[in-house]
Amino acid sequence: MSWAWRVARALLGSQYALMLEYRAEIALWALSGVLPLIMLGVWSGSGAGAAAGLSPQQLSHYFLAAFVVRQFTVVWLIHVFEEDALQGRLSPFLLQPLAPLWRYLAAHLSEQATRVPFVLLMLGVVGLAAPGVLWWPSPGELVLGLLAILAAFLLRFLLQILFTTLCFWSERAAALDRLLLIPYLFLSGLVAPLDTFPPAVRRLALATPFPWMVDFPARLLAGEPVNVALGFGAIIAWCLLLWPIAHVLWRAGLRRYSAMGA
């Protein structure tokens, strides 16, 4: 246990220092997550929100919360991993007595920590541009919302591990991420609240893992009525389903891996 604690501290500390070096780049990545804010602009200009029974305030809370959720659930594992596998950097990682994925997980968590000031800055700009649009969730909602963001991030990370293992078979597996991004974009609630979906599409979306990645944490933060137990239960269930598949694929992939240039 103390070993795990030491490793976690060392990994997180070093990765956080590394990410701080790249803060300008991370600021740009944070800026590239403006999609929910753009969608808030379009939705508040159309009458569609009102038609679905959403007040302007509910809409703005929802999209601002979705913006925050999106900022802290970004996963870029497949792109780094593809490069590491192609350039042979993965080989020394495999020699260490620690599964390489922990290193990537620490990198993601550190990157999120580096993002915090930039996200606060962007929220501040939004608050200045549209006074009264920001709000402070109640302590309970805040804690549950942050937990839900973390759970959503872990689910997304696990889902991307599935696709990342394909890097062992193909040199350009990162292109597959584009395919994964499409259902995530349109079914997760990032560009439209799930309440505005036609009932059939809504049922279909809820049967996929995607709404739990954005819609569920965003609604918690926005103070909308939401079934907390069902949300966390669904995330855990999806994780339990994906974990063994990811494990098997990872083992099979490692057996195939022969280090570039070897």
Add this chain to the structure above:
Amino acid sequence: MERPLIRDIRCYWRSLRCFWGTSLAAELEYPLNAAIEFVSVLGNLAGSLFVLQLLFAGGPSLGGWSWSGALVVLGLYTLLDGLTTCVLQPNLSRIVSHVQTGTLDYVLLKPIDSQFWLSARTVSPWGLPAIAAGLGLIGWALAQGGPEAAAGLRSPGAVLLPLALLLAALVILYSLWFVLAALSIWFVKVWNATEVLRYTLVAGRYPVSAYPPALRLLFTFVLPVAFLTTVPAEALLGRGSALWAIGSLLVAALCLAGSRLLWRFAQRSYTSASS
């Protein structure tokens, strides 16, 4: 004796054919990418149409645009996105690595204009599905909207205006990309600045009048998204105003001249890697 200008054009045309021939051959080594790109374009288009339909649930118009008008805007966005994937993204996202590794030295030494080389060295066929989808969507929307929808295309002369505005949109898009990529001469670590641009240009999927006034100003004067899709779409629908058309051409000329000036200035500041 050939005139110098004609000789130059020939030389550049020959170079371009050679560049694009080799890069196409290299890209076609990955046939799986074609399938992925095809599925991704179809998926994105279906998703965009779905969201647009949700936005129209509140009433018959979005920011004063009818359903078929909004489809034209979406079609133009898809078309420009495809062109970005074909030409802009593969070339301009590489400037940064040239600066980082110092290979920009070799580019500058070549007996060819360096901005041309950097902007046209490779081409990727993977934007073609999006280009086809965009053109198809525009055509379908114009046909669906009835004869008055395609009012911009009634006379051969009137076809020129949308084409000119589309060209202006392309020039603006190119200049934005090039300027952001060229900034890497000073700030080496902006390799993802072009990604930011790509994500903010998503705003062009919807007519600019659908946004609140503050964002409308932003999308017209700061980040000229309005000139990319909304203005050409208005011309296609026969609603183009002279003011917007002239403004669009002016912005395009300014952007192109700006990118050229910036590049000349950047070259003077370039000190190569490790020096």
